[in-house]
Amino acid sequence: MQEIELMQVYELGFHIVPTIAEEKVANVFGDIKSLLEKNGAVFISEEYPKMRPLAYTMFKNEAGKNEKFNFSYFGWVKYELSKEATFEVKEKLEKNKEILRFLVIKTVRENTLYGHKLSKKEGEKTETPVVGVIPEEIAIASEEEIDKSIEELVVE
Numbered sequence: 001m002q003e004i005e006l007m008q009v010y011e012l013g014f015h016i017v018p019t020i021a022e023e024k025v026a027n028v029f030g031d032i033k034s035l036l037e038k039n040g041a042v043f044i045s046e047e048y049p050k051m052r053p054l055a056y057t058m059f060k061n062e063a064g065k066n067e068k069f070n071f072s073y074f075g076w077v078k079y080e081l082s083k084e085a086t087f088e089v090k091e092k093l094e095k096n097k098e099i100l101r102f103l104v105i106k107t108v109r110e111n112t113l114y115g116h117k118l119s120k121k122e123g124e125k126t127e128t129p130v131v132g133v134i135p136e137e138i139a140i141a142s143e144e145e146i147d148k149s150i151e152e153l154v155v156e
Contacts, residue, residue: 006082006083007042007080007081007082008080008081008082008083008086008106009044009078009079009080009106009107009108009109010078010079010080010081010086010104010105010106010107011076011077011078011079011104011105011107012032012036012076012077012078012079012089012093012102012103012104013074013075013076013102013103013105014032014049014074014075014076014093014099014101014102014103015054015058015069015072015073015074015099015100015101015102016028016029016049016072016073016074016075016098016099016100017060017067017069017072017073017097017098017099017100018051018069018071018072018073019067020073020098022051025049025073026048028049028073028098028099029048029049029075031096032077032093032099033046033077035089035092035093036077036079036081036089039081039085039086039088039089040081040082040085041079041080041081041085041089042079042080042081043077043078043079044078044079044080044109045077045078045111046075046076046077046078047075047076048075049073049074049075050073050074050075051071051072051073052071052072052073052074053070053071054069054070054071054072057069057070058072058100058101060100060101062097069100072100072101078107080109086104089104090104
């Protein structure tokens with residue numbers, strides 16, 4: 001009996017070291033996609049790597065010395081691939097000196113990104129309700145007024 005490999009949808013997010021020339025980013029991105037393709041990946045969507053500030057300083061050991069990075073080229077690829085092939089891809093990505101860090105997660109085929117359309121525009125104010133605060137325009141009813149309102153609503 002032949003076992004069928006189940007395909008799973010994954011997303012690979014990666015940081016490329018900022019020390020490579022901008023014109024070589026396309027080559028690194030192409031190498032990542034070629035690695036996936038050689039292992040049987042079917043591409044769903046992607047975002048070309050762009051230089052971005054990092055939320056915290058990352059370190060990478062290069063030539064026996066820890067290099068600090070505060071920026072990187074960040075990109076991602078969503079693809080479908082078997083679990084076994086994904087482990088092989090991860091092993092090869094770990095050896096790639098041009099990749100600062102990467103993460104492979106299981107996901108769904110559907111688009112889970114919220115684009116700019118749903119985010120607020122620059123300078124736009126958003127009112128956040130404060131719990132426990134009664135706006136001035138709402139008057140507090142007395143117990144007598146509440147009883148009177150209830151009596152009016154009760155059908156006899």
